[in-house]
Each structure stands twice: as C-alpha cells, then as structure tokens.
Amino acid sequence: MSSIKEIAKYVGISPASVSIYLNDKNSTRVSAKTKLLIDEAVLALNYHKNVFASSLATQESRIIGIIIPTMLPLFQNDYTNTLLSGIQTRLSAFGYSMLFFPSSAKSSIEIVKEQLEKSAGCDGYILFSTGFCTMDQIRKNITEIEKTGRPFVTLNIPSVPERIHQVLIEGLETASGIPYLISKGHRNIVLLLGRRAGVHARFLKNDFKTRIAAAGIKCDENSIIYGEYDALQAYSAVKEVLETRPETTAICSMSDIMAAAAIKAVQESGRTVPDDISVIGRNNSLHAMLATPSITTIDLNMHQAGLSAANLLLDAVDGNTAPQKIIISGTLIERESVAVR
Amino acid sequence: MSSIKEIAKYVGISPASVSIYLNDKNSTRVSAKTKLLIDEAVLALNYHKNVFASSLATQESRIIGIIIPTMLPLFQNDYTNTLLSGIQTRLSAFGYSMLFFPSSAKSSIEIVKEQLEKSAGCDGYILFSTGFCTMDQIRKNITEIEKTGRPFVTLNIPSVPERIHQVLIEGLETASGIPYLISKGHRNIVLLLGRRAGVHARFLKNDFKTRIAAAGIKCDENSIIYGEYDALQAYSAVKEVLETRPETTAICSMSDIMAAAAIKAVQESGRTVPDDISVIGRNNSLHAMLATPSITTIDLNMHQAGLSAANLLLDAVDGNTAPQKIIISGTLIERESVAVR
DNA sequence: AAAAATATGTTAACCGTTTAATCTACCTTT
DNA sequence: AAAGGTAGATTAAACGGTTAACATATTTTT
Numbered sequence: 001m002s003s004i005k006e007i008a009k010y011v012g013i014s015p016a017s018v019s020i021y022l023n024d025k026n027s028t029r030v031s032a033k034t035k036l037l038i039d040e041a042v043l044a045l046n047y048h049k050n051v052f053a054s055s056l057a058t059q060e061s062r063i064i065g066i067i068i069p070t071m072l073p074l075f076q077n078d079y080t081n082t083l084l085s086g087i088q089t090r091l092s093a094f095g096y097s098m099l100f101f102p103s104s105a106k107s108s109i110e111i112v113k114e115q116l117e118k119s120a121g122c123d124g125y126i127l128f129s130t131g132f133c134t135m136d137q138i139r140k141n142i143t144e145i146e147k148t149g150r151p152f153v154t155l156n157i158p159s160v161p162e163r164i165h166q167v168l169i170e171g172l173e174t175a176s177g178i179p180y181l182i183s184k185g186h187r188n189i190v191l192l193l194g195r196r197a198g199v200h201a202r203f204l205k206n207d208f209k210t211r212i213a214a215a216g217i218k219c220d221e222n223s224i225i226y227g228e229y230d231a232l233q234a235y236s237a238v239k240e241v242l243e244t245r246p247e248t249t250a251i252c253s254m255s256d257i258m259a260a261a262a263i264k265a266v267q268e269s270g271r272t273v274p275d276d277i278s279v280i281g282r283n284n285s286l287h288a289m290l291a292t293p294s295i296t297t298i299d300l301n302m303h304q305a306g307l308s309a310a311n312l313l314l315d316a317v318d319g320n321t322a323p324q325k326i327i328i329s330g331t332l333i334e335r336e337s338v339a340v341r
Numbered sequence: 342m343s344s345i346k347e348i349a350k351y352v353g354i355s356p357a358s359v360s361i362y363l364n365d366k367n368s369t370r371v372s373a374k375t376k377l378l379i380d381e382a383v384l385a386l387n388y389h390k391n392v393f394a395s396s397l398a399t400q401e402s403r404i405i406g407i408i409i410p411t412m413l414p415l416f417q418n419d420y421t422n423t424l425l426s427g428i429q430t431r432l433s434a435f436g437y438s439m440l441f442f443p444s445s446a447k448s449s450i451e452i453v454k455e456q457l458e459k460s461a462g463c464d465g466y467i468l469f470s471t472g473f474c475t476m477d478q479i480r481k482n483i484t485e486i487e488k489t490g491r492p493f494v495t496l497n498i499p500s501v502p503e504r505i506h507q508v509l510i511e512g513l514e515t516a517s518g519i520p521y522l523i524s525k526g527h528r529n530i531v532l533l534l535g536r537r538a539g540v541h542a543r544f545l546k547n548d549f550k551t552r553i554a555a556a557g558i559k560c561d562e563n564s565i566i567y568g569e570y571d572a573l574q575a576y577s578a579v580k581e582v583l584e585t586r587p588e589t590t591a592i593c594s595m596s597d598i599m600a601a602a603a604i605k606a607v608q609e610s611g612r613t614v615p616d617d618i619s620v621i622g623r624n625n626s627l628h629a630m631l632a633t634p635s636i637t638t639i640d641l642n643m644h645q646a647g648l649s650a651a652n653l654l655l656d657a658v659d660g661n662t663a664p665q666k667i668i669i670s671g672t673l674i675e676r677e678s679v680a681v682r
Numbered sequence: 683a684a685a686a687a688t689a690t691g692t693t694a695a696c697c698g699t700t701t702a703a704t705c706t707a708c709c710t711t712t
Numbered sequence: 713a714a715a716g717g718t719a720g721a722t723t724a725a726a727c728g729g730t731t732a733a734c735a736t737a738t739t740t741t742t
Contacts, residue, residue, distance in 0.1 A: 003698055014722050019700060031720060046488040048461035052393040052402060053698035056727045061393060062459075063440070075416065075426040085416040092443035097459065099404070099440050102433035118403075118438065120389035121728095147387040231627055260631040267633060286572055290601040292608060292633040344728055355692050360730055372690060394728035397697045462698095 002045035010041040022049070055121060063097045064313065065122035067115055069108035069141060070130040074100065077229065078257060078285045079302060080128065083155060086306020087126060094314055096123070108133045112141040116148060124313045125152035131195030131229065135159065138199065151316035153309045158199060163323050165316055167309040169300050170329040177252045177280030177298060178208055180332060182215045185341030186250040186278060189217075190241050192262060194229040194254050204254065223248075227258040234258035238265035242277075249277060249341060256281035256288040259295050263337065274339035284333050293336035301328050343386035351382040363390070396462060404438045405654065406463035408456055410449035410482060411471040415441065418570065419598060419626045420643060421469065424496060427647020428467060435655055437464070449474045453482040457489060465654045466493035472536030472570065476500065479540065492657030494650045499540060504664050506657055508650040510641050511670040518593045518621030518639060519549055521673060523556045525591075526682030527619060530558075531582050533594040533603060535570040545595065564589075568599040575599035579606035583618075590618060590682060597622035597629040600636050604678065615680035625674050634677035642669050 004022075008015040013034060021030040021038050030038075041047070055061035066084070068074060075081060091098060099122060101115035108130070119125070125145055129138065138157055142164065145152050153165045160166050169175065181189050191208045193201055205224060212219040225241050227234025238251065242265065251266075253259035259281030266277045273279050273293055281288050284299035308326045315324070345363075349356040354375060362371040362379050371379070382388070396402035407425070409415060416422060432439060440463060442456035449471070460466070466486055470479065479498055483505065486493050494506045501507050510516060522530050532549050534542055546565060553560040566582050568575025579592065583606065592607075594600035600622030607618050614620050614634055622629050625640035649667045656665070 004700095005698075015699080016701075016723080017721065019698095020721095023700080028718090029720060034720080046490070048458060048489055050397070050461045050698050051459055052396045052462040053727090054700075055393045056391070056397055056729095057698080057700040059727070073426045073430045075422045075429060081416045081422060085414045088416060088441065089414045093445065095443050095445075097440055097442050099438055100429065101438050102436050104434065104436075117389060118392055120391045121393040148389055149387070231631060257627060257631070260627075264631060264633070264635075286598060286601075287628065287631060290572060290598070290605060290628060291631065292605070294605075345730095346728075356729075357693080357731075358691060360728095361691095364730080369688090370690060375690080391728050394697090395730075397699095398728080398730040400697070 002047045003050070004047075006045055007038060007041045007047055010045060011037045013037075052121075061121050061123055062095055063099050063122050064091055064310075065099050065101065065115070065119045065125045066128070067101070067112060067125055067141075067145070068128040068130065069111045069137075070128075070132055071103075071106065071111070078255065078283060078287075079300075080130075082283070082285070082302035083128070083306040083309075086303040086308075087310045088306075089303075090307045090310030090314070094310075096314070108137045109140050109144070112144050116144055120148060122150060124150050124317045126309055126313060127152055127154045127157070129155065129157040129199055131198030131201075133199055134197060135199055151313060151321075153313045153316070155305065155309050158203065162325065165312050165324055167305050167312060167326045167328065169302070169305060170327050175298055175300065175330045176204060176207070176254065176282065177296070177338075178211050180296075181250045181252055181278065181280060181338065182211065182217075184250075184278070184338060187215075187217050187341070188245070188247050189223065189250045189252055190238075190245065190248050191224045192234060192238065192251055192253040192258055193224060193226050194258070196226055208252075227253070227255075227261070229255050229258065231257050231261040234261040235265050238262045239269065242266065242269050242271075250338070251277060251279045253279065253281050256283045256285040256291075256295060256297055259297070259337070260287045260291045263291055263293070263295070274337050278338040278341075280338055284331075288333070288335070291337070296335045296338045297333050299331040299333050301331065304328055343388045344391070345388075347386055348379060348382045348388055351386060352378045354378075402462050402464050403436055404440050404463050405432055405651075406440050406442065406456070406460045406466045407469070408442070408453060408466055408482075408486070409469040409471065410452045410478075411469075411473055412444075412447065412452070419596065419624060419628075420641075421471075423624070423626070423643035424469070424647040424650070427644040427649075428651045429647075430644075431648045431651030431655070435651075437655070449478045450481050450485070453485050457485055461489060463491065465491050465658045467650055467654060468493055468495045468498070470496065470498040470540055472539030472542075474540055475538060476540055492654060492662075494654045494657070496646065496650050499544065503666065506653050506665055508646050508653060508667045508669065510643070510646060511668050516639055516641065516671045517545060517548070517595065517623065518637070518679075519552050521637075522591045522593055522619065522621060522679065523552065523558075525619070525679060527591040528556075528558050528682070529586070529588050530564065530591045530593055531579075531586065531589050532565045533575060533579065533592055533599055534565060534567050535595050535599070537567055549593075568594070568596075568602070570596050570599065572598050572602040575602040576606050579603045580610070583607065583610050583612075591679070592618060592620045594620065594622050597624050597626045597632075597636060597638055600638070600678070601628045601632045604632055604634075604636070615678050619679040619682075621679055625672075629674070629676070632678070637676045637679045638674050640672040640674050642672065645669055 103111040225237040281297035288295035288297040444452040566578040622636045622638035629636035629638040
C-alpha cells in the first residue's frame with residue numbers, strides 16, 4: 001500500500017518523475033539510471049497504482065459501468081451471460097474494466113437510480129433491458145442515465161430514440177419460431193413466453209396473433225402461456241396446456257431452457273418430440289444442442305451483440321458522438337425437435 | 342457532471358455542508374431549510390457523486406475486485422457463473438460493487454499481476470481458481486495478491502496455507518461419482534475429466550485410481566479421458582472411448598455439460614442410458630435436470646460457496662483478521678441416469 | 683443576565699496521481 | 713563566446729470529496 005510519494009522518497013526524487021516514468025516507460029524525461037531505481041523501489045515497496053486517484057486526476061477511469069435493472073441474482077441467465085461474455089471480451093481487449101453495482105431497490109427505476117448514484121466516474125455505461133422493465137420505466141431509466149452526461153449504449157431495448165447509441169437483435173420482439181412452424185404446416189401452436197410484464201412480451205404476442213391470423217388460423221388466448229424463463233415454471237405451464245389443449249402440435253418457446261423443459265413435459269405426458277409435438281427454442285444455448293432430441297432454435301447471436309455494444313461504447317468514449325444503431329440478425333438452427341405436419 | 346462545489350455555490354453554502362448532508366441525511370449539522378435547498382440543487386444540476394474521489398478521501402471504495410485467472414471469455418462457465426451469482430447476491434445486499442479487470446496476458450501469473458496493477462483501491466479481492474493454474478502458479482498468485490495488503494478470499498483452491506481466508510468445496514478434488522458408481526455395482530468406469538493441467542485433475546485421478554484399486558478393479562490409463570469442460574470435446578472423447586473400451590458400463594463426468602454430451606454420444610452409438618451405460622455428472626446445473634434421461638449428479642452447492650466467500654471477505658474488510666476456512670459439502674442428487682449392475 | 687449548551691456553518695488540510703509550466707545544468711552550433 | 717537546444721528534473725495546482733477543528737449565532741439553563 002505504498003504511494004508514489006513513498007517511491008519518490010525512497011529513490012530521492014520528486015513524485016512527478018515517478019508518475020511520468022510509470023505512465024510511459026520510454027519517456028525521455030527520466031534518465032536510464034533513475035528508471036532502474038524506480039523499478040527497484042516499486043518492487044521493494046510493493047507499489048500498486050491507486051486507480052481511483054489516477055482516475056480522478058486524469059478524468060478517465062477505463063471502467064465501464066454495467067447497469068442491469070433486475071432484482072434477481074446476476075449471472076444466472078443465459079441471455080445475459082452470453083451478452084456479458086461478448087462485452088467483456090471486447091472491453092478486456094481494450095484494457096477496460098467492468099463494474100457491477102449493488103442495489104437493494106424494488107423497481108427497475110429505483111435500481112437504475114441507485115446504481116447511477118454510485119457510479120459517477122465511469123467512462124461509460126451499458127444499459128440492459130430485463131423482463132422487469134415496462135417501456136415507461138425504460139424511458140425514465142434512459143433519462144436518468146442521460147443525466148450523467150457520459151456515453152452509454154442500450155442493449156436490446158426496443159423503441160429507443162434514434163439519438164441514442166444502441167444495439168438491437170433484429171426483431172427481437174418478433175424473432176420467434178412462429179413463421180418457421182407455420183411453414184412446416186403447423187396450425188395449432190402454443191406460444192411459450194417468458195415474463196408477462198417484459199418489454200418484448202407485448203410485441204411477441206401481437207406478432208403471434210398477426211401471423212396466426214394471416215395464416216388463416218384461429219387464435220385463442222389460451223394458446224399463450226408464460227414460463228418466466230424458468231425451467232420449472234415452463235414445465236408446469238406446458239404440462240397444463242397439454243391437458244387443456246390436446247390438439248396442440250407445436251410449442252414455440254422464447255428460450256432454450258424453457259424449450260428443454262417443454263420437451264420434458266411432452267415426453268412425460270406420453271407423447272414424443274417431434275412426432276407428436278414439435279418444439280422450437282430460442283438463443284441456441286448449449287441446452288438446445290444437448291437436449292434429446294436436440295432442439296431446433298433461433299440463434300440470437302448474443303455474443304456478437306455484446307461485442308458490438310462494447311465497440312459502440314468504446315467509440316463513443318473516444319468522442320465519436322454520431323449516434324449509431326447496430327442491428328444483429330438471428331439465425332435459424334435446424335435440428336431435430338420440429339417435424340413437418 | 343456537476344460537483345459538490347457547484348452544488349455549494351448554487352445553494353450559497355460551503356462544500357463541506359453539502360458533503361455532510363449527502364452522507365447523512367439526518368445530520369443535525371445542516372438545517373432543514375438548507376437540506377431542501379441542497380435536494381433542489383442536486384436535482385437541478387444532475388449531481389452524481391464521484392465514487393473515485395469519495396473512495397480516495399475515505400480510503401474505502403466499497404468495491405471488491407474479482408480475480409479470475411483465465412484467458413477464456415468470462416461468464417461462459419457454469420461453475421464460475423454460479424459462484425459469481427452467490428458472491429454478487431451477498432455483496433450487493435451489503436452495498437458493495439464488483440469489479441472485473443481486463444487482461445491480455447497469456448499466463449495465469451501474468452494475468453493476476455496485470456489485474457492487480459490496476460486494482461489498488463479495492464477494499465478486497467476474491468481469487469478464483471481455474472483449470473489453467475498449476476499449484477505453483479497459484480502460490481505465486483497468492484504471494485502477488487498478499488502484497489496488496491488488502492484482505493482476500495480464495496475460492497476452491499486446494500492446499501492453500503491456513504493463514505488465508507478460504508472457501509472450499511469439500512473434497513472438490515475428489516468429489517466425484519466414483520464411490521456411488523462402485524456402490525451401484527459398476528466395475529468398468531470411465532472418468533471424464535476437464536482440463537489436464539488443472540489443479541484438481543491430479544487429485545481426481547489419484548482418487549479414482551485408489552478407489553478403483555480398493556474395490557479390486559484393475560485400472561488402465563485409457564479409462565481417463567478429457568473433455569475440457571466443453572460439450573463438443575467431451576462428446577468426441579466419449580465417442581472414442583465407447584469404441585476403444587466397449588466393456589465400459591459407466592461414465593463419471595466432472596461436469597453436467599460434459600455428462601449431457603456423454604449421454605448424446607452414448608445414445609448415438611445405439612446404446613441407452615442408463616440401461617447399457619450409466620452416466621453421472623457434477624454441479625447439478627440445469628443441464629442435469631433437463632437432460633433425457635435426467636442426470637444423477639453431485640450438487641457442489643456453488644451458490645452457497647459464493648455467498649460464503651462474500652461473507653468471509655466482508656468480515657475481513659471489517660477488520661476481522663482471524664483466518665477462516667469454510668468448507669461446503671456436496672450433495673448427491675439421484676435421478677435417472679444411473680442403473681444398478 | 684451571565685454561562686452553558688445547541689444549532690448551523692465554515693476552513694483548510696488531505697487522499698494519491700497527473701501535468702502544465704518552470705528551472706537548471708550541460709551540450710551544440712555558429 | 714554568445715545563442716540556442718536538450719536532458720532531466722522540480723513545483724504547484726488541480727481532480728472531487730471528506731472531516732477534524734474551529735467559529736458564530738441562537739437558545740436554554742441557572
């Protein structure tokens with residue numbers, strides 16, 4: 001826990017010289033002899049630079065704040081983890097750290113406010129969307145984050161003003177297996193959504209209805225069920241719908257985990273996937289690959305989205321203020337869980 | 342981006358008063374009227390506290406540095422994510438942020454060094470073990486982190502000096518399904534390990550050999566295979582071993598993902614799980630629950646380990662210097678992937 | 683009415699690092 | 713030998729927030 005001053009005293013020079021050398025080993029403003037002495041002192045005194053003091057002085061921290069408005073524990077969600085992984089890969093490559101803030105608040109707006117309160121000093125932010133945010137809350141969150149005056153990027157948040165740097169999964173609101181299932185001849189599809197309140201739920205529901213109607217299929221409200229992006233809850237929901245709607249031929253799930261749970265439920269009801277019931281997932285996570293049968297799914301390319309978000313933010317931090325919107329497309333991965341009707 | 346000084350000027354008082362009020366809303370050193378004025382100014386000027394300046398002044402940051410010596414992208418590994426989730430839950434509850442550092446280095450020691458260089462100022466650290474660290478490297482990493490003079494906790498690192506705060510999974514080095522498989526009558530077991538070089542690999546191998554020998558079974562080197570904790574690589578390794586050792590009756594995998602991949606491989610070779618070949622996993626991740634058949638596994642209680650690590654560290658940050666060693670036990674979860682022989 | 687207590691503020695130093703502005707000694711050039 | 717460069721250092725003022733010590737006005741106590 002030594003400081004630059006102690007190094008300076010140890011060597012017998014001014015703190016300025018130490019700082020100059022440590023920040024630029026090739027500086028011509030420090031003699032070769034002094035450089036050696038500083039190196040020695042650094043080792044002898046266990047010197048580690050205090051990032052915070054440094055950030056304060058330079059007005060840049062090389063730290064990016066990650067804002068995830070959820071009350072759930074972090075690092076438990078496949079989507080989010082994949083995004084984070086992409087973000088971290090890129091940020092790390094450019095020498096940036098990632099900071100995750102605590103929060104005890106109970107609503108998405110409160111969480112964002114609380115987190116931002118502790119965050120001034122970060123070079124930029126990445127704002128996630130979660131199934132807990134309504135469109136209205138998201139707007140407020142964005143206002144809040146804009147007030148910091150720091151650059152930021154929104155991730156997968158639909159209908160955000162064009163002036164804001166953003167990364168979107170192409171039609172995330174509507175990227176589902178519905179068109180694919182219809183094209184395979186399915187007429188009796190159940191839509192397995194995540195959270196009722198999520199920003200995307202409404203879009204997905206409307207899209208579902210529109211497409212179903214366009215295909216000349218009647219749609220009843222019972223064909224939309226919710227699994228909270230959770231295996232157990234999805235399992236129960238599917239078990240139930242299999243009883244109430246035995247005519248169902250396909251389940252379109254909004255996550256692979258829920259799709260895997262759906263397959264379990266179908267199999268336990270004595271039916272087979274895909275012969276009796278087809279199942280399609282989303283995200284192309286490991287679950288889709290490893291399930292039996294393996295799951296046909298839509299790869300949302302979340303890792304790429306994370307990379308792009310980090311790129312965008314780094315650009316913005318470098319002063320590039322022109323708003324950019326990056327759109328990542330999904331890719332259909334055909335496997336074994338969907339049969340033709 | 343306003344500062345406390347601007348708030349002070351706006352209200353017409355000294356910065357000290359602003360700071361005092363903002364840090365203690367109930368302070369008696371600021372009048373009710375002034376409090377209101379400050380609140381107003383904070384809103385009007387979009388004030389957000391600069392954590393770094395604050396950390397510098399108070400000599401505590403409420404930030405915990407997370408050190409993960411790996412070259413792989415973060416947030417892609419089931420074990421690590423579960424641990425992180427536990428850590429985050431507890432840290433967040435106590436108002437602590439988590440900081441992840443970048444690194445471009447190519448060895449575990451270099452990574453740790455690089456990360457610590459940017460980290461002075463954190464209140465404490467949690468040091469992970471990864472399959473990339475040899476025991477020797479870990480020792481050096483610990484020396485390095487001890488030099489910071491800050492409290493830290495090691496997670497799942499075997500054979501660490503007693504003086505160091507640590508959380509261990511009980512016999513992580515040996516917590517495998519081997520005893521269970523033997524007790525179920527299996528005599529021809531294949532051990533599916535992760536990384537060759539990992540700290541735990543040697544322990545697991547020795548433990549395997551000892552137990553096999555104790556059970557009076559002959560052991561050949563070919564019965565140990567490696568899957569790099571990766572689905573695809575585990576799949577190939579299992580495919581191969583099924584051909585070279587057709588007498589195999591059970592596969593003991595060190596992760597659920599590799600177990601799920603093993604099941605795929607077994608099924609595709611025309612055999613069934615568990616009737617022809619039993620498979621046991623480790624970690625009790627979602628994969629184990631959702632696989633068909635569902636996978637018997639050992640729950641390592643990683644989430645609890647994360648919680649405990651955070652607790653331990655927070656204690657240490659509070660000045661509790663008595664070294665503690667917390668040991669978390671694994672729990673066997675019996676499901677459908679193991680049959681009696 | 684004087685003394686003591688309380689309420690409300692302010693001052694100024696400090697946290698560790700950076701950096702523009704200077705300074706000094708020595709070396710080149712002409 | 714004067715003028716100009718350069719190498720190698722230093723000084724001192726930030727950065728934004730905190731806090732011990734001090735100050736003043738107002739109220740309460742005796």
